[in-house]
Amino acid sequence: MSAKDAIERCFPKLLGQPWRKTSDGTNDYNCLAWAAGETHRRWDLDPNYYWPIPRREQTIPVFIAAYATRGFVECDNGDLENGYEKIAIYALGKRPQHAARQLANGKWTSKLGPFWDIEHETAEGVETTGDGPAKYGTVVAYMKRPIIFSGSLKREPYEKE
């Protein structure tokens, strides 16, 4: 089975939409860092990883608070909005598992674990049911920030530290 087939098998919603690989796999960063525009470190809850806030809990409010440190505020949907960059937080039940970022063209970018970064048409494209090697679940929150903070205009993302 090719890597493309493996991905489409794990993310069945990608079958109905165009998507493409945008970079090779790496452990240097993960999806949570990538959603915030960082590629030099992993965001994770365990002690030796970077986490933007003191509370290291795998809950939706904690993940929302983590991205709030980067200028994101909650919003209603993932529609492209002029002047804003959006992210989507995915959870299986109440446990966050993944985050994706909207690109300036309205498409979305996800890092799939230690595997590839991909570009997908909709945020829902990488939703899963929880079976198989990707237990992302569904989008449980959208957040947005003014695009002045984002990596698309300024390579180094806004950091409030």
Add this chain to the structure above:
Amino acid sequence: MPVTPSYKVAPDIRIDSSGIQEQKEPVDPSGDYIVIDRRTGGMRIVRSTDTFISDLRLEHDFYALSEQWRRETMFQSLDRERACNFAYHQIIGMGKEVLPYIFNELEETTSDWFWALRAITRTDVEVKPEDKGNVHKIAEAWMEWGSWNGYVSKGRYRTLLP
């Protein structure tokens, strides 16, 4: 990429890319096995209880379970989610004997092994606040720990302990 052991144990145990295959009945009532090292062509006689045999099994099991674990968690992001896997639990269950194989892999696979190292050694390494999340720095700290504790057999961190 799993490493296939370069040994062949004949005639009772054969090791190939699909794993260790063992016959039920020992051919030699003494329980001896002839071991052929494919790299050198050399032969040696070992007892069935020789640690050499169990080391080969351990090595094979480690790489087989690692491959299974990577396959089953390849798209997961959080360490705790990737570690929540039965194959990974079995690796942790192998205990300290498996540490040399983990350290052999650590320099290349970085964050794959931090959770297992913490669980097996029941310790954690310290990284500077500015290095939090930098998997290369964390791996470096673990390699130094492994070196000081005699678990690293090759590479620039190989142990200098007697």
